Amino acid sequence: MAKRPLKASQTMTGKASHERGIPASQSTSPVKGKAASKGLAKSADPAFTKFTTYIRKTTHLGVKTRLVSKEKELSDLVEELLSNWLKENNSFEA
Numbered sequence: 001m002a003k004r005p006l007k008a009s010q011t012m013t014g015k016a017s018h019e020r021g022i023p024a025s026q027s028t029s030p031v032k033g034k035a036a037s038k039g040l041a042k043s044a045d046p047a048f049t050k051f052t053t054y055i056r057k058t059t060h061l062g063v064k065t066r067l068v069s070k071e072k073e074l075s076d077l078v079e080e081l082l083s084n085w086l087k088e089n090n091s092f093e094a
Contacts, residue, residue, distance in 0.1 A: 063077070
């Protein structure tokens with residue numbers, strides 16, 4: 001039997017939060033920030049788009065490690081860096 005990938009609301013046991021009796025409000029990510037307070041996930045927000053890029057594994061691990069201590073998401077950092085780059089290059093009003 002093929003294994004299904006875990007959904008964001010599932011744990012290592014494979015049980016969804018609703019199967020464990022945890023209210024949906026408590027089963028969300030523990031990271032606090034702008035996205036959590038708005039109630040709309042970036043993946044569902046039409047103002048955001050998803051893109052894929054390749055970076056070195058060591059860079060990715062180093063960035064993720066530092067972001068955890070700052071309680072910041074990688075997508076927020078990428079948005080900030082790209083917006084600043086556009087402003088510095090007079091390319092776009094971000």
